[in-house]
Amino acid sequence: xxxxxxxxxxFFVRQKVVEPMPPPTRSSGLIGWARANLFGSVFDTILSIxxxxxxxxxxxxxxxxxxxxxxxxxxxxxxxxxxxxxxCWAFIHANIGQFIYGRYxxxxxxxxxxxxxLLVAGIVPMAIPSAPFKQLNLLYIxxxxxxxxxxxxxxGFAGLPEVDTEVWGGLFLTLVVSYxxxxxxxxxxxxxxxxxxSEMPGVRAVCVAIIEVARGVPLITVLFMASVxxxxxxxxxxxxxxxxxxxxxxSLFASAYMAEVIRGGLQAVPKGQYEGAKAMGLNYWQxxxxxxxxxxxxIVIPGIVNTxxxxxxxxxxxxxxxxxELLSTIRNSLADPVWATSTTPGTGxxxxxxxxxxxxxxxSQYSQYTERRLNTGHKR
Amino acid sequence: xxxxxxxxxxxxxxxxxxxxxxxxFVIQAALVxxxxxxIAWLVHNTAVNLADRHIASGFGFLNxxxxxxxxxxxxxxxxxxYGRAILAGLVDTIxxxxxxxxxxxxxxxxxxxxxxxxxxxxxxxxxxxxxTLRNIPPLLVxxxxxxxxxAALPSPxxxxxxxxxxxxxxxxxxxxxxxxxxxxxxxxxxxxxxxxVAYFVKRWASARQMRTGTPFHSFWAGLAxxxxxxxxxxxxxGAPLSFEVPVKTRFNVNxxxxxxxxxxxxxxxxxxxxxxxxxxxxxxxxLAVSHGQTEAARALGxxxxxxxxxxxxxxxxxxxxxxxxSEYLNIIKNSSLAVAVGYxxxxxxxxxxxxxxxxxxxxxxxxxxxxxxxSILTSVGMNIFNRRIALTER
Numbered sequence: 001x002x003x004x005x006x007x008x009x010x011f012f013v014r015q016k017v018v019e020p021m022p023p024p025t026r027s028s029g030l031i032g033w034a035r036a037n038l039f040g041s042v043f044d045t046i047l048s049i050x051x052x053x054x055x056x057x058x059x060x061x062x063x064x065x066x067x068x069x070x071x072x073x074x075x076x077x078x079x080x081x082x083x084x085x086x087x088c089w090a091f092i093h094a095n096i097g098q099f100i101y102g103r104y105x106x107x108x109x110x111x112x113x114x115x116x117x118l119l120v121a122g123i124v125p126m127a128i129p130s131a132p133f134k135q136l137n138l139l140y141i142x143x144x145x146x147x148x149x150x151x152x153x154x155x156g157f158a159g160l161p162e163v164d165t166e167v168w169g170g171l172f173l174t175l176v177v178s179y180x181x182x183x184x185x186x187x188x189x190x191x192x193x194x195x196x197x198s199e200m201p202g203v204r205a206v207c208v209a210i211i212e213v214a215r216g217v218p219l220i221t222v223l224f225m226a227s228v229x230x231x232x233x234x235x236x237x238x239x240x241x242x243x244x245x246x247x248x249x250x251s252l253f254a255s256a257y258m259a260e261v262i263r264g265g266l267q268a269v270p271k272g273q274y275e276g277a278k279a280m281g282l283n284y285w286q287x288x289x290x291x292x293x294x295x296x297x298x299i300v301i302p303g304i305v306n307t308x309x310x311x312x313x314x315x316x317x318x319x320x321x322x323x324x325e326l327l328s329t330i331r332n333s334l335a336d337p338v339w340a341t342s343t344t345p346g347t348g349x350x351x352x353x354x355x356x357x358x359x360x361x362x363x364s365q366y367s368q369y370t371e372r373r374l375n376t377g378h379k380r
Numbered sequence: 381x382x383x384x385x386x387x388x389x390x391x392x393x394x395x396x397x398x399x400x401x402x403x404x405f406v407i408q409a410a411l412v413x414x415x416x417x418x419i420a421w422l423v424h425n426t427a428v429n430l431a432d433r434h435i436a437s438g439f440g441f442l443n444x445x446x447x448x449x450x451x452x453x454x455x456x457x458x459x460x461x462y463g464r465a466i467l468a469g470l471v472d473t474i475x476x477x478x479x480x481x482x483x484x485x486x487x488x489x490x491x492x493x494x495x496x497x498x499x500x501x502x503x504x505x506x507x508x509x510x511x512t513l514r515n516i517p518p519l520l521v522x523x524x525x526x527x528x529x530x531a532a533l534p535s536p537x538x539x540x541x542x543x544x545x546x547x548x549x550x551x552x553x554x555x556x557x558x559x560x561x562x563x564x565x566x567x568x569x570x571x572x573x574x575x576x577v578a579y580f581v582k583r584w585a586s587a588r589q590m591r592t593g594t595p596f597h598s599f600w601a602g603l604a605x606x607x608x609x610x611x612x613x614x615x616x617x618g619a620p621l622s623f624e625v626p627v628k629t630r631f632n633v634n635x636x637x638x639x640x641x642x643x644x645x646x647x648x649x650x651x652x653x654x655x656x657x658x659x660x661x662x663x664x665x666x667l668a669v670s671h672g673q674t675e676a677a678r679a680l681g682x683x684x685x686x687x688x689x690x691x692x693x694x695x696x697x698x699x700x701x702x703x704x705x706s707e708y709l710n711i712i713k714n715s716s717l718a719v720a721v722g723y724x725x726x727x728x729x730x731x732x733x734x735x736x737x738x739x740x741x742x743x744x745x746x747x748x749x750x751x752x753x754x755s756i757l758t759s760v761g762m763n764i765f766n767r768r769i770a771l772t773e774r
């Protein structure tokens with residue numbers, strides 16, 4: 001073979017073996033990943049170094065505060081006062097009952113636990129798309145559960161001692177306020193949204209006024225109104241429970257936001273669906289209930305969950321009319337002289353933040369999951 | 381007469397009750413009567429209740445002496461009336477909202493762009509920031525700054541200082557206060573005039589580029605004009621600006637410009653909390669611009685920065701501005717959380733007016749009017765901006 005080459009001396013035929021090229025830089029593994037994602041260019045490298053510095057500046061003190069320097073056991077402030085560089089988890093441990101149940105009497109706390117159980121039993125199957133009996137589930141969520149748990153928590157019959165709403169508090173009250181707000185804002189929001197899209201100018205004007213006023217003012221003023229003006233509005237002798245007043249304020253406020261979300265869904269239903277339903281001879285309520293709402297609500301489930309998240313966070317404002325939900329219960333116990341140290345506020349607020357974060361993050365992940373589930377086929 | 385007309389006018393077999401027009405009229409009339417009745421009933425109850433409690437309705441109480449001892453941006457003494465106190469509260473609300481809007485927009489845009497960075501670490505850090513702040517109540521963020529951060533700072537005696545003029549302690553943030561002399565008006569005037577000049581330079585440059593295609597560095601030229609004119613006026617009038625430096629006494633700091641712990645914690649909390657929402661809006665807006673736009677711009681030979689500025693951002697803004705407006709409105713409404721830390725905003729002042737006077741209805745009406753007014757002003761402003769950047773179709 002080489003003989004033939006030498007003989008023919010063709011200029012385009014190679015005469016010797018080429019030196020092997022150096023191997024390519026690593027494009028896989030840890031180094032390759034870091035090169036692609038952290039040190040791609042000069043600017044990237046600078047950004048990465050700044051980023052690493054920031055991350056370390058946050059993570060190291062946080063871990064030291066929350067874990068390494070933290071006080072885990074103790075009966076009063078002595079343990080934490082000696083060690084103010086770290087969190088005072090003993091404070092949380094000592095008060096956890098109060099943070100969950102408020103001042104609900106000790107022997108009756110099983111009723112609150114039963115309420116938690118009933119709540120989970122209603123919500124979990126509703127959140128799983130493939131779970132059966134959705135209609136029964138809706139009936140349970142909107143009617144059976146609120147009535148049963150209301151009777152259970154207030155008591156005053158069949159040997160259950162009555163528990164005044166004054167002593168309700170903590171995480172339990174946060175869940176009560178947000179649940180009532182959610183369960184009422186959905187139907188009222190639907191009605192307001194339908195009213196806003198109505199052909200009757202009178203109905204439309206009333207709904208627009210309610211929605212825009214409630215959305216234009218802060219929740220605090222609505223709560224103040226419910227607390228100081230409602231007693232003035234009612235005939236003498238009629239007195240409302242303070243919690244009930246807060247619930248009315250929160251629900252009214254949430255309904256206005258819900259109405260706007262649902263209106264978006266109603267607008268997204270193609271006009272042909274309305275025309276088709278009318279052509280089939282359905283009247284307005286049949287059309288709305290059977291054709292329009294199922295499609296509209298399905299589209300805006302993420303928006304509804306986002307409104308729920310906002311509502312859940314807003315429940316922290318009911319402290320304004322001295323109702324003690326989770327955040328205000330914790331804030332109150334910060335002033336407790338038994339535990340007051342310079343590190344207690346940080347610990348208490350970190351605990352509150354963690355609880356709120358778990359609920360809200362869970363809901364937002366669920367909303368994103370729904371979005372992905374409904375979006376199949378639309379993404380590139 | 382066409383078939384359709386016939387169907388509409390004559391319907392002999394149908395009861396008049398089933399005519400849509402009649403039914404709509406009946407429903408609306410019933411609704412109006414019900415609402416008017418409800419209002420009349422409420423007004424009657426309120427009148428009876430107010431008479432029982434010997435509370436005079438009306439806004440006459442606004443002229444009474446307040447004897448408040450609260451710190452606001454507008455100077456307020458105990459001799460001032462309730463009306464002036466409420467005005468001071470409104471000014472406080474506006475100041476904290478405007479500053480929070482500015483900071484939140486800057487931080488939000490930066491974090492939103494960082495969430496799309498090709499750098500993994502930057503992406504991760506901004507995601508952690510957004511997901512943490514978005515999922516906790518704003519009230520908790522305010523309390524965190526107020527109770528856990530600022531209250532934990534050292535006392536004024538061993539404050540954290542930067543030079544002798546700037547200090548940070550649990551009494552607040554102290555810095556030199558600028559004192560403007562009377563001739564400073566000329567500097568302001570020169571600044572305004574230079575802005576107008578820069579605007580006309582920009583117009584001329586655009587027109588020329590349209591005509592001849594020759595570009596002109598109008599931004600740098602404009603900046604030079606503004607800086608030069610303002611500086612010349614400032615120096616020519618004898619630099620009428622001095623600083624009052626805060627003086628540290630044994631237990632406190634006097635003079636200078638102070639940001640109180642209440643104001644600082646409210647401002648930081650509002651700005652950082654809302655920034656996490658704005659970041660998501662910015663990210664969604666940039667992602668909403670189709671990738672083909674970037675590719676086309678690159679194919680035309682535009683550079684990376686120019687692509688972003690002239691092609692991506694103008695289109696992203698159309699998606700960004702409407703939800704951004706509602707975040708601004710949220711800042712204004714959330715500023716009412718000031719009452720939790722004792723910053724004297726509209727709600728806090730209103731509450732302290734409500735307690736001694738008992739004028740619940742009037743105070744709530746004032747709150748609602750001012751908040752609705754602020755909201756409407758903001759939306760109108762943002763809508764004008766929105767119309768400017770909206771897609772102009774043929």
